[in-house]
Amino acid sequence: MSVLPCDSELSQVSTPLWGTVVAVQANFYQVQLEPGLKVGKLKGEGLEEDVPSEHSQPSIIQSVTLLCTRRTRLKKMGQRVMVGDRVVVEEPDWEGERGAIAEVLPRKTQLDRPPVANADEILLVFALADPPLDPYQLTRFLVKAESTGLGICLCLNKKDLVSDEQLQEWTSRLRNWGYEPVLISVHTHEGLEKLSQQLNHKITILAGPSGVGKSSLINELIPDVNVRVAAVSGKLSRGRHTTRHVELFDLPAGGLLADTPGFNQPDIDCPPEELAQYFPEARHRLATHRCQFSDCLHRDEPNCAVRGDWERYEYYLDLLENAIAWQDRLHQQADPESTMKAKTKGKGQTQYEPKLESKKYRRHSRRSQHQALEEVYQDSDES
Numbered sequence: 001m002s003v004l005p006c007d008s009e010l011s012q013v014s015t016p017l018w019g020t021v022v023a024v025q026a027n028f029y030q031v032q033l034e035p036g037l038k039v040g041k042l043k044g045e046g047l048e049e050d051v052p053s054e055h056s057q058p059s060i061i062q063s064v065t066l067l068c069t070r071r072t073r074l075k076k077m078g079q080r081v082m083v084g085d086r087v088v089v090e091e092p093d094w095e096g097e098r099g100a101i102a103e104v105l106p107r108k109t110q111l112d113r114p115p116v117a118n119a120d121e122i123l124l125v126f127a128l129a130d131p132p133l134d135p136y137q138l139t140r141f142l143v144k145a146e147s148t149g150l151g152i153c154l155c156l157n158k159k160d161l162v163s164d165e166q167l168q169e170w171t172s173r174l175r176n177w178g179y180e181p182v183l184i185s186v187h188t189h190e191g192l193e194k195l196s197q198q199l200n201h202k203i204t205i206l207a208g209p210s211g212v213g214k215s216s217l218i219n220e221l222i223p224d225v226n227v228r229v230a231a232v233s234g235k236l237s238r239g240r241h242t243t244r245h246v247e248l249f250d251l252p253a254g255g256l257l258a259d260t261p262g263f264n265q266p267d268i269d270c271p272p273e274e275l276a277q278y279f280p281e282a283r284h285r286l287a288t289h290r291c292q293f294s295d296c297l298h299r300d301e302p303n304c305a306v307r308g309d310w311e312r313y314e315y316y317l318d319l320l321e322n323a324i325a326w327q328d329r330l331h332q333q334a335d336p337e338s339t340m341k342a343k344t345k346g347k348g349q350t351q352y353e354p355k356l357e358s359k360k361y362r363r364h365s366r367r368s369q370h371q372a373l374e375e376v377y378q379d380s381d382e383s
């Protein structure tokens with residue numbers, strides 16, 4: 001802990017203290033205080049105990065983390081405290097490194113999976129090779145990232161494993177999708193400086209499939225963290241059961257990075273009519289042209305502005321089925337009888353039978369239904 005005397009800023013002596021929640025463990029919150037002022041002197045550094053008086057010296061305290069509880073009042077209000085929350089801390093116990101969260105500031109953004117408040121950006125990491133870059137999987141991740149409304153930084157790692165031609169091909173292909181990838185190699189350090197600049201002073205959520213080098217990248221960006229790295233083959237991916245545990249790491253140049261295994265298998269759980277907005281190619285088309293029908297799903301409707309020969313249109317159609325399946329499931333959960341029709345049997349008994357699926361969303365492939373089921377199981381597994 002560094003303590004810098006600073007007489008000139010006496011007027012700013014800070015109670016309450018402000019901080020950012022960097023980790024949540026049961027009912028405890030690690031709050032990293034913003035560099036600020038404290039009246040008094042620190043024990044254990046040859047200084048006497050904290051006794052505020054007119055002779056007390058104010059000190060700037062940098063990078064102090066306090067283990068905090070949440071004030072009962074917040075609990076009663078049902079105020080949730082999330083990683084990334086900006087909070088007011090009261091009653092700091094400097095020696096015991098404890099405190100109490102008295103207030104949560106309004107959130108700029110909020111993600112529920114993973115649970116992170118105030119994130120600015122998603123850093124989506126894929127590898128150019130080993131594992132091979134799969135455009136469909138990349139699209140799923142991109143759509144999921146787009147649906148959060150946060151900024152997206154697409155980063156392609158393992159540049160050292162591919163030829164210049166392949167790099168060129170991927171770059172121009174992704175530009176056509178609407179993305180400008182940052183090409184890096186954690187092994188050779190290429191591109192890392194540019195990437196670090198991109199992350200400065202932001203809360204960034206790291207996402208990407210297993211084996212692409214996320215842990216290696218964290219270790220490189222934050223040298224004292226030491227996140228486990230393993231060979232691609234024979235390694236269990238970081239388990240789903242840690243999904244809800246999110247921690248923010250301090251980036252040396254300012255900014256926080258959240259490592260979130262929970263993003264490894266993105267489900268497409270958005271309303272079908274929103275999906276096109278998550279494809280930059282479709283977004284651009286809709287910015288200049290209109291479909292004939294305002295509720296067009298851009299499949300086979302006449303005079304559709306989105307349908308066309310852009311590369312990912314087939315992926316759009318596929319993910320649309322996922323989104324429709326998700327919405328059907330949601331309707332079913334909300335009102336189980338809505339997908340059943342009543343049939344009167346003899347003796348006045350009523351029995352429910354499944355209705356045909358609603359007209360508008362009738363085209364389900366076996367594949368999307370199968371995926372939907374998998375997702376249901378995943379969800380129940382996690383809760």
Ligand SMILES: Nc1nc2c(ncn2[C@@H]2O[C@H](COP(=O)(O)OP(=O)(O)OP(=O)(O)O)[C@@H](O)[C@H]2O)c(=O)[nH]1
Pocket residue numbers: 157158159160161184185186187188209210211212213214215216217228229230231232235236237238
């Ligand atoms: N050739 C090459 N290999 C890399 C590079 N970055 C990481 N790797 C290797 O890729 C493998 C996987 O790296 P990890 O950092 O564990 O990948 P991860 O994304 O954290 O994987 P999960 O923990 O499963 O999510 C390791 O063997 C790394 O040494 C790179 O730039 N070039």
Ligand SMILES: [Zn+2]
Pocket residue numbers: 291292296297298299301303304305306307
């Ligand atoms: Zn359309």
